[in-house]
Amino acid sequence: MTRALYHENGLQLDFSAPVVAAQGQEVALEATAFYPESGGQSSDVGTLSWDGGQTQVEHVRKDKATGTIWHRLTGNVPEVGVVVTGEVAAAPRWRHTQRHSAEHLLAQAFKRVNPVFEVASVGMTSPECHIDFVGDPAEVHIRAAEQLLRETLGRDELTLETPIVPEDELANYPLRRESKVGGQVRLVIFRDSAGEYFDVSACGGTHVPRAAMCAPVVVLRSERVRGGQTRVVFMAGEEASEYLAGVYRDARAVAQAFSAPVEQLPERVDALRTDLSAARADAEAVRRELARHLLATAPAQGKPPLKTLTLSDPALLMPVLTQVAAGEVVAAVETGGSCGVASGTAEVKAGDLLRSALAQTGGKGGGKPDLAQGTTAQPAEFLAAVRGVLASTP
Numbered sequence: 001m002t003r004a005l006y007h008e009n010g011l012q013l014d015f016s017a018p019v020v021a022a023q024g025q026e027v028a029l030e031a032t033a034f035y036p037e038s039g040g041q042s043s044d045v046g047t048l049s050w051d052g053g054q055t056q057v058e059h060v061r062k063d064k065a066t067g068t069i070w071h072r073l074t075g076n077v078p079e080v081g082v083v084v085t086g087e088v089a090a091a092p093r094w095r096h097t098q099r100h101s102a103e104h105l106l107a108q109a110f111k112r113v114n115p116v117f118e119v120a121s122v123g124m125t126s127p128e129c130h131i132d133f134v135g136d137p138a139e140v141h142i143r144a145a146e147q148l149l150r151e152t153l154g155r156d157e158l159t160l161e162t163p164i165v166p167e168d169e170l171a172n173y174p175l176r177r178e179s180k181v182g183g184q185v186r187l188v189i190f191r192d193s194a195g196e197y198f199d200v201s202a203c204g205g206t207h208v209p210r211a212a213m214c215a216p217v218v219v220l221r222s223e224r225v226r227g228g229q230t231r232v233v234f235m236a237g238e239e240a241s242e243y244l245a246g247v248y249r250d251a252r253a254v255a256q257a258f259s260a261p262v263e264q265l266p267e268r269v270d271a272l273r274t275d276l277s278a279a280r281a282d283a284e285a286v287r288r289e290l291a292r293h294l295l296a297t298a299p300a301q302g303k304p305p306l307k308t309l310t311l312s313d314p315a316l317l318m319p320v321l322t323q324v325a326a327g328e329v330v331a332a333v334e335t336g337g338s339c340g341v342a343s344g345t346a347e348v349k350a351g352d353l354l355r356s357a358l359a360q361t362g363g364k365g366g367g368k369p370d371l372a373q374g375t376t377a378q379p380a381e382f383l384a385a386v387r388g389v390l391a392s393t394p
Contacts, residue, residue, distance in 0.1 A: 001066065001067030001068065002028060002029060002030070002031065002032055002062075002067060002068055002069035003017075003030065003031035003032070004031075004032070004069070004204075005031050005032060005033040006032075006033050006034070006035045006044075006206055007162070007186065007204070009033075010097070010162075010206045010207060010209070011209070012033050013033060013046075013087060013088040013090055013093065014033070014085065014086065014087045014088070015031065015032070015033045015085070015086050016083055016084065016085045016086070017029040017030045017031040017032065017083065017084065017086070018030050018081060018082065018083045018084070019078050019079065019080050019081060019082050019083075019084060020080065021068070021080060022077055022078075022079070022080055023070075025072055025073050025074075025077060026070040026071060026072050026073070027048075027070070027071050027073065027077060027078060028068045028069060028070055028071070029069070029071065029084065029086070032060075032069050032071070032086060033086060033088050034046065034057060034060045034069070034071060034086060034088055035060065035088075035093070035096070035205070035206055036060040036061050036062035036069050036070075037059070037060065037061055038062060038204060038205070039100075039122075039203060039204060039205050040100075040103070040121075040122040040123050040124045040125070041096050041099070041100050041124050041125075041205045041206070042092070042096050042124065042125045043059050043060040043061065044057070044060055044088045044089065044092065044093050044096070045057055045058060045059070045060075045088075045089050045092055046086065046087050046088040046089040047086070047087050047089075048071065048073065048078065048084045048085070048086050049084060049085045049086075049087070050078050050082050050083065050084045050085065051082075053076050053078060054075070054076075055073045055074060055075035055076050055077070055078070056073065056074040056075060057071045057072070057073060057086070058072055058073070058074050059071075059072040060072070093206065094237075094238070095127075095237065095238065095239060096124065096206065097205075097206045097207060097208055097214075098208060098213070098214040098236050098237030098238065098239070099124040099127075099129050099214075099236050099237070099239075100124055100203075100205045100206060100207055101160075101190075101207045101208045101211060101213075101214040101236075102129070102214040102217045102234065102236030102237065103122050103124055103129060103131060103234075103236075104176075104188060104190070104199050104201055104203070104207070105149055105152075105153070105158075105190065105198070105199060105211055105214070105217065106131065106145065106146075106149055106217055106219075106232075106234060107119050107122075107131055107176065107199075108176055108190075108198060108199035109145040109146070109148045109149040109152070110131075110133060110137060110141070110145045110232075111176055112145075112148060113137075113141050113144045113145045113148065114135065114137070114141060116134075116135035117133050117134070117135040117137050117141065117145075118133065118134050118135060118177070119131055119132070119133060119176075119177060120132045120133065120134050120227070120229050127235055127239040127243070128220065128233050128234075128235060129233070129234055129235065129236065130231050130232060130233045130234070131231070131232050131234070132225055132229045132230070132231050132232075133229060133230045133231075133232060134228075134229055135230075136228070136230055137222070137230050137232070139222070142219055142222055142232060143219075145219075146217070146218070146219045149217055150215075150216070150217070152198065152211075153211055153212045153214075153215045153216075153217070154212075154215070156192045156193055157192070157193045157210065157211075157212070158190040158191065158192055158198050158210065158211035158212070159190070159191055159209065159210055159211070160188070160189070160190060160207050160208065160209050160210065160211070161187075161188075161189040161190075161191060162186060162187065162188055162189070162207070163186075163187050163189070164184050164185065164186050164187070165184070165185055165187060166183075166184060166185075167179070167182045167183055167184070167185055170185060170202075173187060173189075173197075173200045174197055174200050175200050175201065175202065176199055176200060176201050177201060177202070179202035180202070181202060185202050186202065186203065186204055187200060187201070187202055187203070188200075188201050188202075188203040188205070188207055190211050198211070213237070214236050214237045215236075215237070216236070216237075216240050216241060216244070217234060217235075217236045217240065218234060218235050218236070218240045218243070218244065219232055219233070219234045220233045220234060220235060221233050248262070251265060283315075284319075287313075287315055287316055287319045288319045288323070290316065290319070291316055291319035291320040291323055292319075292323055294309055294316075294320065295307060295309075295320060295323055295324075295325070295330065300328060301387070302387070302390060302391060304327060304328065304329055304345045304347055304348060305327065305328045305329065306328070306329045306330075306331065306386070306387060306390055307328060307329070307330045307331075308330075308331045308332070308383040308386065308387065309330070309331075309332045309333075310332075310333055310334075310335065310379075310383065311332055311333070311334045311335070312334070312335055313334070314334045314336060314338045316332075316334075317332055317334055317338055317339075317340055317373070318340075320332045320340075320342075321340045321341075321342040321371055321373070322342070322371070324342040324343065324344040325344055326344045326345070327344055327345050328344045328345070329341070329342070329343050329344065329345065329348050329350075329353070329390065330342045330343075330344075331353075331357075331382075331383055331386040331387075333376065333379050333382040333383055334379070335379055336379070337363070337375045337376050337377065337379050338373070338374075338375055339354070339357075339358075339363070339365070339373070339374055339375065339376050339379070339382050340354065340365075340367075340371070340372060340373040340374070341353050341354040341357075341367075341371075341372050341386065342370065342371050342372075343369065343370055343371075344370075346369075348390070348393070349369040350367060350368065350369055350370055350371055350372040351366050351367045351368055351369060351372040352369075353372070353386060353389055353390060353393075354366065354367065354372040354373070354374055354386075355372075355374075356385075356389040357376075357382060357385040357386045357389055358374055358376055358382075358385075360381070360385040360388075360389075361376045361377060361378040361381045361382050361385050362376060362377030362378055363375045363376035363377050363378075
């Protein structure tokens with residue numbers, strides 16, 4: 001079993017230890033400060049150095065059966081017996097630590113909002129972390145949990161304790177979740193300044209010594225996932241600060257373009273949406289009037305009467321097809337390839353006519369007896385194909 005230095009001192013990033021085993025590009029050490037990927041937390045990365053050599057540690061895993069921690073290397077592999085100096089990359093470790101502590105604290109905040117909100121699974125391998133909850137928390141619960149945690153981190157000093165206790169003593173602690181391990185169990189405890197527990201969990205991960213060091217904890221969104229669970233996506237610590245700063249910077253740039261303060265952006269956006277809806281309605285009315293004019297001036301040929309139109313604007317296609325007169329058939333094609341057929345008579349099925357024409361000009365489409373749409377590979381030939389099919393129909 002590899003001695004886990006990250007449990008003895010979560011802030012230790014460098015150490016020395018002999019290589020005790022090697023297999024391919026992996027080595028095991030007598031002791032290590034490199035945290036192995038586990039519990040939703042990514043593994044540490046860094047370097048191993050020895051007399052005459054150095055290599056990068058790109059991933060770390062733990063063999064649960066033996067307790068051996070394996071370090072996957074990108075370069076030279078030191079021989080068994082060689083003493084190496086390990087150095088954990090500080091920035092990734094700190095981000096992983098902030099994420100993990102934030103996950104514990106946010107999960108506890110949800111539990112305090114409503115005890116039915118239990119954690120099903122977690123993921124912290126990217127800046128956008130997530131907790132999957134059972135109990136179906138709604139937006140009001142999510143905001144309540146976020147506010148509770150924000151106030152707790154801002155007003156009280158929660159400090160970290162990581163005792164290792166026998167399994168039979170776990171009943172003495174208010175565990176948020178039942179422990180999945182037995183024997184000697186490592187607890188992660190955040191306790192407030194009055195000595196009261198805020199969160200107690202069985203966990204082998206790395207954590208910040210003071211809870212405020214993982215702030216801010218920001219919920220980005222929620223979504224339904226498998227099994228009816230609710231996934232809450234969040235960011236924490238420096239990553240959350242960087243994200244929020246970027247969002248504000250972008251919002252400020254938009255606000256400046258509108259000559260408005262950032263806090264008035266929602267009002268300006270709502271006003272623009274209203275204007276846009278009105279403009280779209282006006283444009284649609286103009287298109288329908290133009291389509292009506294085009295249909296009125298287009299010659300009708302054959303029996304039943306067929307009107308054909310070539311359009312330069314694809315937005316005119318539906319206004320044309322939805323204003324076919326009783327007893328007539330209309331075929332229209334846009335120069336880019338959008339096409340359609342509308343029938344105002346039971347004698348002609350628009351879908352059948354369109355498919356037959358597309359069989360000659362290439363493309364795909366379909367629809368109902370009164371209206372059908374599609375795309376053609378040969379726009380210039382489409383209308384002639386429609387006339388030919390209609391003329392040959394008994």
